[in-house]
Amino acid sequence: MDDASQPSAMLAPTRCGYIAIVGKPNVGKSTLLNALVGAKVSITSRKAQTTRHRITGIRTEGAAQFIFVDTPGFQTRHDNALNRALNRTVVATLSDVDVVLFVVEAGRFDLADAKVLALLPPKVPAILVANKLDRVHRRAELAPWLRSMQDRHPFAEFFPMSARSPRDVQRLLALCERYLPEQPWLYEADDLTDRSERFLAGELVREKLFRLTGDELPYSATVVVDRFEHEGDLRRIAATIIVERDNHKAMVIGEGGARLKRIGTEARQELERLWGGKVYLELWVKVRSGWSDDEAKLRAYGYE
Numbered sequence: 001m002d003d004a005s006q007p008s009a010m011l012a013p014t015r016c017g018y019i020a021i022v023g024k025p026n027v028g029k030s031t032l033l034n035a036l037v038g039a040k041v042s043i044t045s046r047k048a049q050t051t052r053h054r055i056t057g058i059r060t061e062g063a064a065q066f067i068f069v070d071t072p073g074f075q076t077r078h079d080n081a082l083n084r085a086l087n088r089t090v091v092a093t094l095s096d097v098d099v100v101l102f103v104v105e106a107g108r109f110d111l112a113d114a115k116v117l118a119l120l121p122p123k124v125p126a127i128l129v130a131n132k133l134d135r136v137h138r139r140a141e142l143a144p145w146l147r148s149m150q151d152r153h154p155f156a157e158f159f160p161m162s163a164r165s166p167r168d169v170q171r172l173l174a175l176c177e178r179y180l181p182e183q184p185w186l187y188e189a190d191d192l193t194d195r196s197e198r199f200l201a202g203e204l205v206r207e208k209l210f211r212l213t214g215d216e217l218p219y220s221a222t223v224v225v226d227r228f229e230h231e232g233d234l235r236r237i238a239a240t241i242i243v244e245r246d247n248h249k250a251m252v253i254g255e256g257g258a259r260l261k262r263i264g265t266e267a268r269q270e271l272e273r274l275w276g277g278k279v280y281l282e283l284w285v286k287v288r289s290g291w292s293d294d295e296a297k298l299r300a301y302g303y304e
């Protein structure tokens with residue numbers, strides 16, 4: 001037999017597949033996604049529920065292409081149009097992936113975790129990611145906890161880790177690879193995300209908005225990018241921060257406009273670093289009362 005007749009016996013076949021990262025708010029999904037993709041594609045914040053859009057990060061390594069799907073935190077506390085839309089996103093995302101990373105905090109499991117777990121389709125393999133292992137001081141207590149998790153769902157794997165540890169992240173990537181089907185890649189090897197620069201600009205403004213307002217601002221505040229234009233190396237962006245009440249608007253603007261200015265400056269600087277070119281960023285603040293309970297407006301802002 002000549003060599004050409006058996007190429008796949010020597011070379012690893014290409015693999016490519018979808019991986020969903022789910023879990024209740026604040027367990028570290030965005031941190032994990034960023035670490036797995038190796039670039040900043042999602043946003044992290046101490047504030048719960050910052051990830052409202054479905055974000056896809058892509059990592060190509062060796063023969064494998066991993067397409068990550070980050071989902072919003074499962075909403076259990078408030079029942080309004082926004083939260084119902086978020087929950088539908090979770091369910092739709094999960095039915096169509098090759099493996100699910102179900103993220104919890106190591107050693108913990110509460111009702112909010114259980115509500116997300118209840119959504120996992122039985123046919124899709126699920127890996128229990130017990131994150132924030134660095135916070136567990138008595139490791140011996142983890143064994144009985146892991147056994148109790150075994151009874152809750154037929155997990156394919158149990159993976160205690162810290163999303164902050166590059167070694168753990170690399171091991172998790174290798175584990176995920178086994179669950180990707182053998183098929184050609186769907187994206188170019190150097191694609192990091194299929195989201196546009198416009199989307200990233202909006203997400204970064206949102207990240208700065210929540211970081212700089214702390215816990216004062218309700219998470220119903222959102223950012224809409226009104227204009228995004230290239231002029232040579234310069235990107236001109238106009239975005240509007242939409243809040244529900246006048247006092248939230250005052251909060252975002254800050255004394256003498258100081259806070260809004262800082263949000264704009266920090267977002268602009270980070271975008272310039274990300275893209276390696278100049279950015280002109282114009283920010284507005286508008287009050288749109290009750291927007292989070294209006295399905296039509298949600299669609300207009302791209303949540304459906």
Ligand SMILES: Nc1nc2c(ncn2[C@@H]2O[C@H](COP(=O)(O)OP(=O)(O)OP(=O)(O)O)[C@@H](O)[C@H]2O)c(=O)[nH]1
Pocket residue numbers: 023024025026027028029030031032043044045046047048049050051072073131132133134135161162163164165
């Ligand atoms: N100590 C420790 N903290 C972590 C770890 N992973 C994430 N965190 C922190 O946990 C907090 C929440 O992380 P996120 O990645 O924003 O969590 P999330 O699940 O995406 O949250 P939502 O967007 O609200 O759904 C942040 O302050 C992270 O820095 C970890 O392995 N160890």
